[in-house]
Structures are given as structure tokens and as C-alpha cells.
Amino acid sequence: xxxxxxxxxxxxxxxxxxxxxxxxxxxxxxxxxxxxxxxxxxxxxxxxxxxxxxxxxxxxxxxxxxxxxxxxxxxxxxxxxxxxxxxxxxxxxxxxxxxxxxxxxxxxxxxxxxxxxxxx
Numbered sequence: 455x456x457x458x459x460x461x462x463x464x465x466x467x468x469x470x471x472x473x474x475x476x477x478x479x480x481x482x483x484x485x486x487x488x489x490x491x492x493x494x495x496x497x498x499x500x501x502x503x504x505x506x507x508x509x510x511x512x513x514x515x516x517x518x519x520x521x522x523x524x525x526x527x528x529x530x531x532x533x534x535x536x537x538x539x540x541x542x543x544x545x546x547x548x549x550x551x552x553x554x555x556x557x558x559x560x561x562x563x564x565x566x567x568x569x570x571x572x573x574x
Contacts (some may be wrong), residue, residue: 464501472509515542
């Protein structure tokens with residue numbers, strides 16, 4: 455695990471060649487949205503190609519969104535980049551909680567992640 459101030463995944467890929475970035479489905483969706491590349495599809499494609507060229511990829515955890523469990527198969531991934539996104543199966547990992555809820559839980563602002571009480 456590494457912590458960096460790099461703000462984009464292409465910057466992170468340059469720092470950590472060959473890395474697998476573990477992300478949630480919502481982050482994977484943003485990686486594939488042109489609006490995060492100044493609205494330029496060619497910049498998105500160039501960025502994804504560079505990430506691919508340095509041997510990086512994304513391990514993507516699905517999540518319940520709007521009553522449906524959303525996975526990599528639900529994303530509109532350009533075919534030339536389909537190998538960049540690997541699904542972490544629901545069977546191996548499922549936590550219907552957002553990163554915001556996790557952070558709030560660390561601060562003590564949120565209820566426990568499961569429905570069980572924490573009594574001893």
C-alpha cells in the first residue's frame with residue numbers, strides 16, 4: 455500500500471508502474487467519464503493507454519447503487535481498455551458502504567458497518 459499526493463491515476467501509474475489500484479465502482483465510473491479529462495475523449499484515451507502501457511490496472515469492487523448491485527460488467531468500458539478493469543467478485547467482497555461512510559465511521563460519526571450491536 456502507498457500514499458501519494460498524485461491527483462490522477464495516470465500520475466499514480468507513472469509513480470507505481472505495474473501497480474493494481476483497488477477502487478470502488480463509483481471511482482471506476484469516474485475514471486471512464488470524459489468530463490474528468492477536460493471534456494476531451496482523446497485525453498481520456500491517452501491517459502488510459504498510458505496506464506495500460508506501464509502495466510497498471512484497476513481491481514474494482516462492486517456496490518449497491520439505486521437498489522442494484524453494480525459491477526464492472528455494468529460499465530461502458532472502451533474495448534481496447536477492457537483488460538484494465540478487473541472485477542472483484544461480489545462473492546469475495548461486498549460491503550454496501552461508501553468511502554464517505556467509512557471515513558465517518560473512523561471518526562465515530564457513523565453507525566457500525568453491520569447490523570449487530572457492539573455489546574460485549
